[in-house]
Amino acid sequence: MAQDSVGGRAEPLPAVRPMLATGGQPLPAGRGWAWEFKFDGIRAVAAGDRNGIRLTSRNGNDITATYPELTVLGEALGSHRAVLDGEIVALDADGRPSFPLLQRRMHVRRPTARLTGEIPVACYVFDLLHLDGVSLLAEPYHRRRELLDELRLEGRTARVRVPPSRQDVDPRLLLDVARDNGLEGVIGKRLDSGYRPGYRSRDWLKFPLINTYEVVICGWQPGSGRRAGRIGSLILGAHDPAGGLRYVGHVGTGFTERMLTELLGLLQPIERSTSPFVGPVPKEYSRDAHWVEPRLVGEVVYRTWSPDRRLRHSAWRGLRPDRDAHEISLPTE
Template sequence: MGEDSAVPEASGSSRRDHGEQRRSPIRPMLASGGQPMPQAGPRWSWEFKFDGVRAIAVVEKSGRTRLISRNGLDVTSHYPELTVVGEVLDGRAAMLDGEIVALDEQGRPSFPLLQRRMHVAHPKAGLTAEIPVFYYLFDLLSLDGTELTAETYLRRRELLDDLGVEGRSKLVRVPPRQQDVDPNLLLDVARDNGLEGIIAKLNSSRYRMGERSRDWLKFPLLNTQEVVVGGWKPGSGSRADSVGSLILGAYDSPGVGLHYIGHVGTGFTQRMLADLLDRLRPLERLTSPFAAPVPREHARHARWVEPRLVGEVVFRTWSPDRRLRHSAWRGLRPDRDAAEIVVPAAQ
């Protein structure tokens, strides 16, 4: 492969609606649920888990940079300041994996802040100044025309560190990996610093593009679940003309059998409610999109929608019948496709 074509071309323009974009074949490798936790030792490395959105950066030798979301969309126009990645690589072509995050006033990753950037293509200077974003790099998938996905994680991290990216731009960072450390202590550090959790990566693991693997294990401090919105119910009182709750689902297998997994009526800001209503109304349909009847108390007065919107909730636990308990809304996830959201296997 040539240096300026070391990776597949990412198609689609951010000016078009996400549903109309052609998708890039580039997909990140995904971590699996982590139990049991590996013991400290030479086989595993540990990284902190940041509360943001995954993005693969495609950098050409010319410095041109494109950011590809987890579902293959070109989101470069949403985060124009992060094209600085091309500058810090100083003329080298590469494909890198990382997390886009927004930080609060205490310097902690804030998903609610990032939500205000995720839906805005070509943000104005005021928004980028108010909510700057940062790119945390943790993997190197190709370099100067050489594909590295068959190399071990340890080798890829070594090559990433050798690039000397850290310190060249305040917007691009390379968090350190840890080895031979008690993971429970790392979890305590993550908790104390408002991070999402930790990830264990097998040092010998290859990079499996688009696959979820147990070579990478995640240990989040919060229980979160991606959900498909299948309907909504109007509120009451001050929310009588807005969304009162969302009716949530996930598929039994990708794109097959939308299964009711609960509802959520808390965690919304006024900005979120207004945005949700604008997005839900064009999707309304007469019948339920769920494969089986939704419990009557939740189906009553429901307004059904085409199951296209993906969101994320934080919750306490799953019930025995695979329903979310004590859930709260976190926000929409435009980086995810509805058909990919499945009910997780019982632990």
Template sequence: MAHMPQVVPPMLAVEGEPPTGAWGYEYKWDGYRCCLRVADTGEVRLTSRNGNDFTGAYPEITGAAGGALGGRAAVLDGELVALGEGGRPDFGQLQRRHRDRPGPRLLAEVPVVFFAFDLLRLGRDSLTESPYTERRAALERLGLGGLDAFAVPPAYSGDDADPAALLEVARGNGLEGIVAKRLDSPYLPGKRSRLWVKRPLFTTREVVVGGWQPGEGHRAGGIGSLLLGAYDEDGALRYIGHVGTGFSDAALTGLAERLGPLARGGSPFGGAVPRDRARRARWVEPRVVGEVTHRTWTRDGRLRHAVWRGLRPDRTAGEISLPPPGER
């Protein structure tokens, strides 16, 4: 009887300067983290980090994975990435592409690739307790890199492992940064561990949309800015600032469609919102998660110079928490 392997929650990295020594290094890819599961019949399931089923949204990936594994069950950890100009990751294009059932035109215009960077199960064997080096070697032997919708991105260790040089390559190619992984590290499902250390080149923050302000000028009648929040340790949604830049016209239209049905009479935030933001606010149920870039935090706990990047359908609002006080 066919058996679909269970989802493996993703292992997460801490942020810091990349260590040197017995470590491997990979580039950070700008996309949606996903778990790809293949049954021994070739049936495939693609699941986001927060458990959403993305199987129907990326048929070019799910259609290729089963046959490539030759009847072996498998679980892979990786990133869904839309490739834009010059073959570089384009998060905006990934936003455009994310549809439950994309049509042929969208499939052709926005190619998406599954960047597989870890192998967690093969056949009946779980590999999570195996060291990183063994998992990577097993992943590379699968031959997925020869498929159009798949890539096994490079990993560097030994003489090739210069994190400073790799960061400069990432910067020059518009990548998100690098991740250092200790060579003997097991895979710790669902845990954030210092066995993995990420070094991003810019600061991103996942945020919950709690409201919006009407626009002016060419945005009159629509959304001008979003009011953002994150949950504190007591479960209250705290206001952390607003964002009014980084939106395309299509993004604003999509946001209006998403937020319209979520309208509510009062603020969802568990504390004060600055008067100039609250005065004209249109409040919404805090269910929509997005991502912004920002420079730093202000002294009163607000994001400084936030720029909208897009929606995060792979996350749920309850997962979005405030960073520790020392990080804001």
């Protein structure tokens, strides 16, 4: 599966880590940029052909079995072999990407037909990295996009979409369209930029409509009242430049009953007797804390960062099994 024939030998398609966008930058002015909508899902690299497709997450895990309906990517490629970059999204009743719905699919290794029917997913493909034995990583974005459009994947199946890429558009207007349609935001890409696997580049700039941050779960506090015997809040961390875990706040809202049950089942087996942080934690959160090995990554939505690098007004969004805990770092100045 996913092989190129070179000189009579079968060669596997390359494994490519996704290129990442940089946030917190001003909207660029002038020409030289293409603009795409930002969709609320998880990144995936698809490699293969009509004989089989392999899906890998941002941290390189094989997620093919988690999304079996996306094997139609291979059929859509027809006679071509390719490596594609895109976003897996779960669609709500209105056909809009929904991260809460995707959460119910992300942790199911082999979903039932009932689950795939209740929560359908699609792959929004936005880049072409390798085609028929030729690497396209050094090609400029506009050329990769031309070749992607020539594959004519759009419209072949509802499971595979190729969102438009626009050059002559005011990104502020595109942000308004994203806001009006409940999308996550927009991304700008330099037309002359190559593809840098695994690198967070300023050649790609992201402008989300909501503030989200990925965090390491370092412990939890027991709840009271309706949450007695369960999780009341999670204690969150991120790595400093030296690699030490620093406390960045806690989160006690945004959980569904399903999430609380799942989290408790995941955290209890990895409890530890000492704090994983290298620095102090406020006493009101450390006093009754159940510390855990810092292995699990989650995502929160928040309003601002405080001057001492604490998340303010945060709410839980869900676990991120597509991320490795050691990659989660404090925001840069």
